[in-house]
Amino acid sequence: MEKMKFTDMNIDCIESCLEHLKIEDLLNAAASNKRLNHAAKSIYDRKYHCRRIPLHIVNGNPFALSTLRYLRCFGELITRIQLIFYGEINQYSWRYSEPWKERKFIRTQRTIDYINEYCGESLVDIEFIRIQDLPEHFKKPFPRVKRLKIDDCSFSGLTEKNWLNTIFPRMQELHISVTNVHCEEVSQITFELAENHFAFLEHLSIFLSQFETIPWIVDSLRRNFMAALELNPQLKHLCVSTSPGIPFFDANDFQSVNLQNLESLEVTVNDSFYFEFNGESMRFRNLKSLRFIEQTNISYPIPFVADNLETLHLYKFVRMSEYEYDFIEKHPTITFLRLSVIEHVDLERIAKALPLLKAIEFGYSVRLTIDNMIPHWTTFESLKQISFLMEHIEEEDLIPLLIDGWSIDTIVKYSTKYEIKLKR
The missing domain is CATH 3.80.10 (Leucine-rich repeat, LRR (right-handed beta-alpha superhelix))
Known part of the structure; x- marks a missing residue:
């Protein structure tokens, strides 16, 4: 019985085998023959098109x-x-x-x-x-x-x-x-x-x-x-x-x-x-x-x-x-x-x-400081998101602002400051 060649498999099986190749190896496969080229193009189009x-x-x-x-x-x-x-x-x-x-x-x-x-x-x-x-x-x-x-x-x-x-x-x-x-x-x-x-x-x-x-x-x-x-x-x-x-x-x-x-x-x-x-x-x-x-x-x-x-x-x-x-x-x-x-x-x-x-x-x-934000906080009636930076901040420091539906979205530490994002 003659052994099956890799290219004798149906195109779906070939694509499954090539699916996990790096882009360089996928390129080698595409340059090999027309059948592998077809499978490689299908994968490339799906993974790297944009x-x-x-x-x-x-x-x-x-x-x-x-x-x-x-x-x-x-x-x-x-x-x-x-x-x-x-x-x-x-x-x-x-x-x-x-x-x-x-x-x-x-x-x-x-x-x-x-x-x-x-x-x-x-x-x-x-x-x-x-x-x-x-x-x-x-x-x-x-x-x-x-x-x-x-x-x-x-x-x-x-x-x-x-x-x-x-x-x-x-x-x-x-x-x-x-x-x-x-x-x-x-x-x-x-x-x-x-x-x-x-x-x-x-x-x-x-x-x-x-x-x-x-x-x-x-x-x-x-x-x-x-x-x-x-x-x-x-x-x-x-x-x-x-x-x-x-x-x-x-x-x-x-x-x-x-x-x-x-x-x-x-x-x-x-x-x-x-x-x-x-x-x-x-x-x-x-x-x-x-x-x-x-x-x-x-x-x-x-x-x-x-x-x-x-x-x-x-x-x-x-x-x-x-x-x-x-x-x-x-x-x-x-x-x-x-x-x-x-x-x-x-x-x-x-x-x-x-x-x-x-x-x-x-x-x-x-x-900005929490203290100078508090007096004006409720005057932003339509505000849904706010982002600001401070040198030192703890979550409990933000509690006075967490009213009327406000909550902490993210706190991210950069080199010298924290970026605080609140949402409502």
């Missing part, structure tokens, strides 16, 4: 054939991918010798060729990190990609402005980040690719951090950014974050573009944000969430007003001033509030201003 797959192009190492095999075997099931170049991250990081530059280009090109061939119809989320002259590598579009993230990538001055629309025609989220860039590299930074109308774009995120500021470069990036806002009035979510000292945009810029479809806004501002501010607040009809991070040593008025604001995050490097309390009092529709400020907060004033407040969180630097 995982973001990091693909590394490493400086000085031979090209990883396992990366290509991974794409070849499971590419049609991969929905989220991250392509990263690991090179020298220093002031000479883009001063490559020509032979090395050519090898890097070939490795990057080969990987993207495989991504195009095997993942082109399945990918919905792509991240590119430190890829030089990114547009030169693409040969065909990704019709299903909704989210695109570009970190520290350089672009040739010859890149067509319509490149993003051509390669990612249904893009809904665009995240562009520039970090850890030195003066030799900064001239290759551009947001020019964002100067276009993207029919499906709803979320735009710009992040600038830790690069040496050259005025004409910053002005160029600002023009690119403002053009993107003007061409995409349909945006629903906008995030703009910069490090202190980068004069990227100011309060008056928000007055010059139509942002009335925004539902959420996150801005990190510094002193330059308020230069020549005309004092007129911008009103948002549809804004539901505002995250306002102020990296200044003095307080300024928050230059926004929202008709139906529900969520507010305030982050300040100084104490809360009359400006912040005034902003809160103008928005009684707020149901969630997070405050990360220095020292004390006027709980009584917040309770009176926000009758609909359901949840409140206090950040690391807010100084």
